Amino acid sequence: MADMLSGLAALGDPNLLLLIVLTTLAGTIIGVLPGLNATTGAALLLPFTLTMDPVSATVMLATIYGSATFAGSITAILINTPGTSASATTCLDGYPLARDGQAGRALGVATLASTLGGFASIVFLFMAAPLMARLAYDFGPPEYFALTLFGLSMLATIGGGSAIKNLMAGAFGVLLSTVGVDLLTGVERYTFGTHALYEGVGFVPVMIGIFGIAELLGQSTQLHVVREIIAMKAAKLPDMADFRRIRKTILRSTGIGTFIGVLPAEGATIASMISYNEARRWSSNKANFGKGEIEGIAASEAANNAAIGGSLVPTLALGIPGSPTAAVILAGLLAQGIQPGPTLFAEQGEFLGVIFAGLLLANVLFLIVGLGGAPIFARITTVPVQILWPLVFLFSIVGAYAIRQSVSDIFIALGFGVIGFAMNRTGFSVVSLAIGLVLGVMVEQRLGQSIAMFRGDWWMMFQRPIALVFFALTCAALFGPALKALIFKRKAML
Amino acid sequence: MPAHNPRALIPLLIACSLALFAIGWSFTFKDVPPFLIRGFQPAAFPRLISGLILLLSVLAFIELKHHEFRLEDAQLEPLAPAFWRSLLMLAGFAALLGLGDLLFALMVATAGVSFIWGERRVLVLIGLGVVAPVLVFVLFDQLFEVRFPRGFLLDLYYR
Numbered sequence: 001m002a003d004m005l006s007g008l009a010a011l012g013d014p015n016l017l018l019l020i021v022l023t024t025l026a027g028t029i030i031g032v033l034p035g036l037n038a039t040t041g042a043a044l045l046l047p048f049t050l051t052m053d054p055v056s057a058t059v060m061l062a063t064i065y066g067s068a069t070f071a072g073s074i075t076a077i078l079i080n081t082p083g084t085s086a087s088a089t090t091c092l093d094g095y096p097l098a099r100d101g102q103a104g105r106a107l108g109v110a111t112l113a114s115t116l117g118g119f120a121s122i123v124f125l126f127m128a129a130p131l132m133a134r135l136a137y138d139f140g141p142p143e144y145f146a147l148t149l150f151g152l153s154m155l156a157t158i159g160g161g162s163a164i165k166n167l168m169a170g171a172f173g174v175l176l177s178t179v180g181v182d183l184l185t186g187v188e189r190y191t192f193g194t195h196a197l198y199e200g201v202g203f204v205p206v207m208i209g210i211f212g213i214a215e216l217l218g219q220s221t222q223l224h225v226v227r228e229i230i231a232m233k234a235a236k237l238p239d240m241a242d243f244r245r246i247r248k249t250i251l252r253s254t255g256i257g258t259f260i261g262v263l264p265a266e267g268a269t270i271a272s273m274i275s276y277n278e279a280r281r282w283s284s285n286k287a288n289f290g291k292g293e294i295e296g297i298a299a300s301e302a303a304n305n306a307a308i309g310g311s312l313v314p315t316l317a318l319g320i321p322g323s324p325t326a327a328v329i330l331a332g333l334l335a336q337g338i339q340p341g342p343t344l345f346a347e348q349g350e351f352l353g354v355i356f357a358g359l360l361l362a363n364v365l366f367l368i369v370g371l372g373g374a375p376i377f378a379r380i381t382t383v384p385v386q387i388l389w390p391l392v393f394l395f396s397i398v399g400a401y402a403i404r405q406s407v408s409d410i411f412i413a414l415g416f417g418v419i420g421f422a423m424n425r426t427g428f429s430v431v432s433l434a435i436g437l438v439l440g441v442m443v444e445q446r447l448g449q450s451i452a453m454f455r456g457d458w459w460m461m462f463q464r465p466i467a468l469v470f471f472a473l474t475c476a477a478l479f480g481p482a483l484k485a486l487i488f489k490r491k492a493m494l
Numbered sequence: 495m496p497a498h499n500p501r502a503l504i505p506l507l508i509a510c511s512l513a514l515f516a517i518g519w520s521f522t523f524k525d526v527p528p529f530l531i532r533g534f535q536p537a538a539f540p541r542l543i544s545g546l547i548l549l550l551s552v553l554a555f556i557e558l559k560h561h562e563f564r565l566e567d568a569q570l571e572p573l574a575p576a577f578w579r580s581l582l583m584l585a586g587f588a589a590l591l592g593l594g595d596l597l598f599a600l601m602v603a604t605a606g607v608s609f610i611w612g613e614r615r616v617l618v619l620i621g622l623g624v625v626a627p628v629l630v631f632v633l634f635d636q637l638f639e640v641r642f643p644r645g646f647l648l649d650l651y652y653r
Binding site: 427 | 516539544547577613641
């Protein structure tokens with residue numbers, strides 16, 4: 001509690017306060033711009049954060065995450081195009097409502113649900129902190145290895161594509177992480193005598209490539225898409241009747257969103273889809289879903305914002321990204337020299353307190369931005385792609401260069417832009433690649449430390465209860481879906 | 495959606511080739527004396543992961559076979575001419591960057607991408623191709639103290 005209070009006190013710093021306000025506005029703009037999302041936004045802003053102190057950098061990335069996810073609802077409602085994939089289900093009811101002349105009502109519901117969902121999940125994150133801090137002392141290299149392995153196994157369930165392809169992409173990311181001089185032994189691996197590869201393949205150029213430049217190439221295939229934009233005067237908070245209708249949905253969806261967010265590698269998109277389905281299942285207005293039902297908007301928006309706080313739990317507490325954007329935040333933390341994990345909660349409570357407090361403030365700002373600025377932000381959606389994307393390209397290239405001031409990093413970003421586009425097109429998850437790259441170094445180091453700890457008798461890792469639990473969870477994540485399908489098939493045959 | 499599309503196998507072949515190359519190249523890594531080993535030799539982990547990629551490729555092949563080597567509709571759609579032109583522009587940017595000046599390469603690429611995507615207003619193209627790159631360079635140079643690689647245009651700036 002003391003950490004949280006000191007975090008709130010730190011918000012008295014006008015510089016930090018200004019940063020949160022500006023980042024909320026920037027995140028909202030990123031969220032409403034066509035094709036840009038929280039992950040791309042965070043990846044593009046990553047180079048800027050390296051000049052900041054760790055607290056400001058983390059608050060900035062986390063605020064971008066929240067505000068861009070929230071802003072995705074503006075485009076979902078007004079132009080039937082989700083600003084982020086997490087708002088895809090918001091389109092289903094938001095757009096019909098907007099076409100019916102009720103855009104302000106739809107945006108009001110989305111804003112309120114986003115704020116409440118986000119707020120509740122940050123409180124949950126704060127409540128989980130002491131538990132994580134206590135766990136810290138039970139974690140040694142074998143436990144960390146098992147945990148990281150579990151995080152990697154969760155890549156199998158990322159998105160809706162093939163689990164095998166997702167795992168392959170993740171393994172490719174892990175293999176990439178072995179490029180460079182091995183820190184433990186000083187041996188060069190896959191450097192091909194190139195000095196630029198001695199320090200390995202940087203997270204930032206790869207992320208800028210797969211999230212920024214790959215998206216530019218993706219956008220070039222959709223230049224013919226025409227979007228109808230619905231005009232809106234002002235967003236308005238739900239009246240008492242509407243609030244009574246959506247309050248249970250917001251509560252349920254916040255719970256679902258937080259829970260899904262906590263699961264490693266799962267994110268806001270899945271949370272909003274499950275919440276939407278649950279809202280329809282429990283609603284007395286089932287028939288109205290998909291035609292302009294405010295419960296549908298509330299479910300989607302409360303869940304996707306609640307997933308943010310949830311996803312930061314495994315990211316900060318375990319060092320396992322809870323979502324694609326959390327993977328970028330994790331890369332930012334590592335670049336700042338901060339090693340996320342249970343010890344972070346035990347030793348740097350004040351640092352986390354500022355982040356929590358910053359996120360709470362950002363959630364309050366969503367309400368102001370959503371209600372007061374939505375009509376202005378809605379106009380930003382009209383920025384032509386032929387102006388927007390060349391600027392994204394410009395920032396991507398300069399950002400990729402700026403981290404290590406290396407021209408090679410520009411070539412890496414360009415190369416991974418093309419690779420990312422090809423992966424997206426052939427059903428391989430670029431998010432898996434990013435998470436594999438970030439976790440690869442940790443998994444190798446922790447495996448090495450564990451084997452050294454047990455003097456080569458790696459079987460002893462299975463005698464550690466916490467590690468055993470994570471190994472069991474890894475097996476369940478990898479083989480559970482296949483076993484389930486097999487059982488259903490057997491039952492159907494009987 | 496035609497069955498037995500050999501294109502479905504291309505990503506798997508690329509993955510297998512990469513994994514085999516990684517295993518092969520790992521034999522060039524130096525071994526360290528036993529007292530320096532932290533768990534395993536430097537080549538062991540990349541070999542383990544490459545082996546995993548090969549195993550997953552086999553599983554992906556079985557999965558594809560189960561689905562009769564079908565491709566998704568989106569994968570079958572031909573790529574728009576704008577995509578190929580944009581890709582060419584990126585290649586041109588890389589070539590210009592390799593030959594000379596980062597700022598000049600960016601000026602050509604940002605205005606070029608915009609032009610390829612249909613922008614024809616001269617002022618907008620100048621804004622994107624000249625004003626925006628210069629502003630971004632000045633911002634990074636002054637605010638973040640990023641020093642850009644020398645070239646004929648950047649030399650003018652640094653002078």
